[in-house]
Amino acid sequence: ETGVTQTPRHLVMGMTNKKSLKCEQHLGHNAMYWYKQSAKKPLELMFVYNFKEQTENNSVPSRFSPECPNSSHLFLHLHTLQPEDSALYLCASSQAKGYRRQETQYFGPGTRLLVL
Amino acid sequence: AQKITQTQPGMFVQEKEAVTLDCTYDTSDQSYGLFWYKQPSSGEMIFLIYQGSYDEQNATEGRYSLNFQKARKSANLVISASQLGDSAMYFCAMREGTGANSKLTFGKGITLSVRP
Numbered sequence: 001e002t003g004v005t006q007t008p009r010h011l012v013m014g015m016t017n018k019k020s021l022k023c024e025q026h027l028g029h030n031a032m033y034w035y036k037q038s039a040k041k042p043l044e045l046m047f048v049y050n051f052k053e054q055t056e057n058n059s060v061p062s063r064f065s066p067e068c069p070n071s072s073h074l075f076l077h078l079h080t081l082q083p084e085d086s087a088l089y090l091c092a093s094s095q096a097k098g099y100r101r102q103e104t105q106y107f108g109p110g111t112r113l114l115v116l
Numbered sequence: 117a118q119k120i121t122q123t124q125p126g127m128f129v130q131e132k133e134a135v136t137l138d139c140t141y142d143t144s145d146q147s148y149g150l151f152w153y154k155q156p157s158s159g160e161m162i163f164l165i166y167q168g169s170y171d172e173q174n175a176t177e178g179r180y181s182l183n184f185q186k187a188r189k190s191a192n193l194v195i196s197a198s199q200l201g202d203s204a205m206y207f208c209a210m211r212e213g214t215g216a217n218s219k220l221t222f223g224k225g226i227t228l229s230v231r232p
Binding site: 040043088105107108110112 | 120149151153158159160161162166207211218219220221222223224225
């Protein structure tokens with residue numbers, strides 16, 4: 001595997017279900033991100049992890065729970081979601097540099113989530 | 117005010133012709149980075165090109181070039197010799213701030229359709 005992988009690629013779940021999204025990066029990066037992409041809206045940053053430590057939680061509801069066991073893996077645990085949470089969830093990774101403005105994020109293929 | 121503005125509703129271009137996708141940005145920082153990403157219907161965000169605010173020359177990557185006009189705060193993407201596989205959504209993004217506080221903000225995107 002190369003780059004950033006995400007599983008599953010598609011997920012349908014009921015509002016009472018619990019599921020997890022998985023992201024794995026094979027690029028040797030030290031920062032990982034979760035984004036939400038809803039129809040007709042810009043990409044929204046949800047969480048940021050640097051060296052396995054969460055450095056950003058962008059006012060995300062507690063029904064979304066991230067986990068970063070190591071610098072290569074990132075999970076997003078989902079429980080009691082709402083229909084408006086249906087979206088494309090994208091994972092990204094980057095290598096933190098001294099000049100962060102040059103830091104390029106590389107994305108996975110995303111998980112298309114439908115909440116019924 | 118929006119940080120990144122992409123106002124073109126949808127663009128069409130004939131195969132083998134060049135096309136320009138517009139992006140304007142708003143920042144008070146002197147040092148920032150600008151990115152373009154491509155998102156095909158499969159969902160993955162693919163990094164195309166990067167321009168630093170202090171870079172004196174416009175960035176180029178193969179068929180992609182960035183027309184950077186700092187005084188006008190614009191960073192238009194130029195795709196030369198369009199191919200059918202270029203049909204996708206294109207997102208402009210800007211990174212501001214330093215260290216762990218730096219953030220990548222995306223525009224709403226532009227749909228490009230390449231006609232045979």
